[in-house]
Amino acid sequence: MNHIKKISFSLILALAILFGGLSTAKADEYLxxxxxxxxxxxxxxxxxxxxxxxxxxxxxxxxxxxxxxIGKKIAKGMGKKLLVVKTKWxxxxxxxxxxxxxxxxxxxxxxxERKKEINFSNSYYTSEPVLVVKSDSKYASATKLxxxxxxxxxxxxxxxxxxxxxxxxxxxxxxxxGDFSQMRQALSSGVIDAYVSERPEAxxxxxxxxxxxxxxxxxxxxxxxxxxxLSVGLRKxxxxxxxxxxxxxxxxxxxxxxxxxxxxxxxQPSNSKKxxxxxxxxxxxxxxxxxxxxxxxxxxxxxxxxGTLVGLVIGLLIGVYRTAPQAxxxxxALLQKVFGWILNVYIEIFRGTPMIVQAMVIYYGTAQAFxxxxxxxxxxxxxxxxxxxxxxxxxxxxxxYAVDKxxxxxxxxxxxxxxxxxxxxxxxxxVRNILPATGNEFVINIKDTSVLNVISVVELYFSGNTVATQxxxxxxxxxxxxxxxxxxxxxxxxxxxYLEHRLDQDNYTQGGAH
Numbered sequence: 083m084n085h086i087k088k089i090s091f092s093l094i095l096a097l098a099i100l101f102g103g104l105s106t107a108k109a110d111e112y113l114x115x116x117x118x119x120x121x122x123x124x125x126x127x128x129x130x131x132x133x134x135x136x137x138x139x140x141x142x143x144x145x146x147x148x149x150x151x152i153g154k155k156i157a158k159g160m161g162k163k164l165l166v167v168k169t170k171w172x173x174x175x176x177x178x179x180x181x182x183x184x185x186x187x188x189x190x191x192x193x194x195e196r197k198k199e200i201n202f203s204n205s206y207y208t209s210e211p212v213l214v215v216k217s218d219s220k221y222a223s224a225t226k227l228x229x230x231x232x233x234x235x236x237x238x239x240x241x242x243x244x245x246x247x248x249x250x251x252x253x254x255x256x257x258x259x260g261d262f263s264q265m266r267q268a269l270s271s272g273v274i275d276a277y278v279s280e281r282p283e284a285x286x287x288x289x290x291x292x293x294x295x296x297x298x299x300x301x302x303x304x305x306x307x308x309x310x311x312l313s314v315g316l317r318k319x320x321x322x323x324x325x326x327x328x329x330x331x332x333x334x335x336x337x338x339x340x341x342x343x344x345x346x347x348x349x350q351p352s353n354s355k356k357x358x359x360x361x362x363x364x365x366x367x368x369x370x371x372x373x374x375x376x377x378x379x380x381x382x383x384x385x386x387x388x389g390t391l392v393g394l395v396i397g398l399l400i401g402v403y404r405t406a407p408q409a410x411x412x413x414x415a416l417l418q419k420v421f422g423w424i425l426n427v428y429i430e431i432f433r434g435t436p437m438i439v440q441a442m443v444i445y446y447g448t449a450q451a452f453x454x455x456x457x458x459x460x461x462x463x464x465x466x467x468x469x470x471x472x473x474x475x476x477x478x479x480x481x482x483y484a485v486d487k488x489x490x491x492x493x494x495x496x497x498x499x500x501x502x503x504x505x506x507x508x509x510x511x512x513v514r515n516i517l518p519a520t521g522n523e524f525v526i527n528i529k530d531t532s533v534l535n536v537i538s539v540v541e542l543y544f545s546g547n548t549v550a551t552q553x554x555x556x557x558x559x560x561x562x563x564x565x566x567x568x569x570x571x572x573x574x575x576x577x578x579x580y581l582e583h584r585l586d587q588d589n590y591t592q593g594g595a596h
Contacts, residue, residue: 112165113157114139116183117149119168120551121262122286122350123343124189125149127168127548129374133349136164140458141540142377143548148282148346149187152206152334156185156314159330169538171240171261175199176442178315180449184323186315189280191242192308201318203327205311207339209280211246211303214287216269217295221276226301227251230276236265237278242309246278249303262287263547267556269294278303282343286350290554351552364558371549378545379566385462385534385541386527392463393470394520400425400471401478401512402504425475432472438533441465445537462539466527477519481512514585521578525571542566 119127119138125147128135134151135144145166157164167183174190177183178200189209192202213230215221221233231252237244239258247255256274259265265277270293279287284296314331316324368375404422409415432440445461448454456464485508493503532543546563550556 111163113153113160113162113185114165114167114183115149115153115157115185115187116167116169116174116177117145117153117186117188118171118174118261119145119147119166120548121147121189121283122290122551123147123282123346125166125187126351127552128351136166139165139167140538141168143374146346146349148207148343149189151342151346152314152331153185153187155334156187156327156330159333160326167538168540170536171238173442173446173536173538174315176446176450178317180446181317181453182446182449182455185327188315189312190315191311192313193242194308196315199318201316201320201324203314203316203324204331205313206331206334207312207343209282209310209312210298211243211278211305211310212281212284213276213297213299214265214269214279214284215276215295215297216272217293219275221297222295224297224299226299227303228301233275234273235276235278236268236274238262238265242305243278243280246303246305261551263551263556266291266294266554267550270556282347285347287554289347290351360558363555364561367549367553367555367558368562371553374545374549375542375562375566378540378542379570381459381540381545382528382531382542383570385459385466385531385539386524388463389466389470389527390520390524392467393474393523396467396471397474397476397478398509398512400429400475401482402501402509404475404479405482405504406500428468429472429475432469433476436533437465437469437530438536440469441534441537458537458539461537462531462534462541465534466531470523470527473523474516474520477516477523478512481516482508484515485511514582517578517582517585521575524574524578528570528574529567 117125119125125145127138128144128146131137131144133146134154135146136150136154137143138145145168150164150166153166154164167177169177169183171188174183174186174188175196178186186200187206189207190196190202191209192205196202213221213224213235215224221230224230227250230250232254233250234254234256235247235250236256236259237247239260244258247253259268259277262277262279262283265274265279266287268274269277276297279296281296281298284294287294288296314327316327404425406418409418441462444465445456445458448456482504489507490503493507498506531539531541534541535544535547538544542563546559550559553559
């Protein structure tokens with residue numbers, strides 16, 4: 083098994099070096115601003131620093147857009163450099179309150195609900211709600227809200243736009259979606275008839291794909307000023323920064339803001355209207371973005387490999403402990419029972435809750451409650467490791483009990499301690515017996531790393547989703563992602579079967595030699 087250990091260590095080391103990404107910036111040098119970087123023209127992701135783009139933390143990519151340019155002005159006024167922390171919309175508030183970021187500049191409205199959690203600056207832009215439909219749909223010629231009676235309409239989760247749908251009489255309000263890439267995909271596929279957006283984003287969608295059309299109604303939505311105003315989000319206790327941000331924003335005239343938005347609309351990523359067929363488009367996407375897919379695949383492998391191996395070790399240790407005989411000393415026996423109860427709680431919690439919830443609690447919760455600032459990638463490895471350890475502990479326990487009791491008795495008769503019995507007699511058999519289950523956990527971890535996009539880990543799904551928002555080719559992009567996931571899981575399955583076969587041969591050879 084030594085050669086397997088050497089190969090695993092070398093692979094992990096290589097992946098860590100290749101895909102480690104940008105190190106965390108010093109807090110006093112950078113102004114760390116959270117945004118989705120997927121909401122053009124307010125913010126988007128690009129592959130170079132052209133047109134004044136700035137680096138995205140933990141990535142080899144850059145962010146640009148209206149929010150980024152406003153952020154650069156604020157950072158300059160504070161004597162700092164701007165660093166964008168690409169964060170899912172749902173994670174922006176937790177990231178701010180847990181001090182993962184310094185500000186939120188993400189087209190966020192200062193609603194009354196959000197004001198209970200964070201503070202806001204003065205407005206830096208005023209939005210106008212519109213609807214986005216397919217250009218060939220019956221809703222493309224709508225002029226008033228009542229024209230959308232019976233239509234399937236949605237908006238982004240957690241924003242005021244979703245509440246506006248209720249103003250449409252007879253509408254079929256759909257479940258809110260996580261981001262605009264999901265809504266565009268749903269609209270393209272006919273899952274929805276329209277989604278509520280803001281004028282700049284709708285213009286972006288329309289300019290990037292001839293399939294989309296912006297509908298600006300003569301009799302439109304009724305809104306509150308607090309909904310349509312976009313402001314910078316700040317922590318409740320950061321009044322000094324709030325005052326500084328307001329001072330900087332006051333130096334930017336309204337005319338300059340409008341001019342900046344017009345400029346960003348012209349600079350936003352555009353998609354070629356040339357149609358080359360579905361597979362041709364998929365090949366073009368792969369050819370132009372292979373480095374992003376490669377990086378995401380590397381991070382996925384790094385997290386799943388390390389998480390599975392560490393989880394296996396945790397499972398083995400817990401399995402051995404839980405099968406140990408009770409100590410003769412009463413005090414030690416009590417401690418053993420208490421620790422066993424703690425292990426049971428750990429196992430039940432991590433087997434009984436989704437990994438996506440665990441990720442949010444561990445990454446943002448530890449920072450907010452204890453001030454522990456974890457690196458995203460290391461946090462992801464930790465989450466996958468302890469989650470896998472909970473499952474592996476039960477698998478190992480079953481593997482230990484599957485070993486014939488006679489072997490335990492024989493080892494005891496020879497004077498072996500419990501530790502020696504486990505190490506020399508039982509565990510070698512257990513490792514072989516649980517290898518298929520361990521392989522299954524490995525395959526599950528490869529796929530489950532996709533949920534870590536909720537804490538903005540740049541794994542395969544996160545990288546692919548970024549490409550989709552840049553190209554507006556959702557089906558083609560996610561087909562590429564699906565193929566990569568299949569190649570990974572298929573390869574891992576075949577390697578593990580080969581290892582099982584080799585171990586069986588080794589055992590047979592050793593048995594024959596005796």
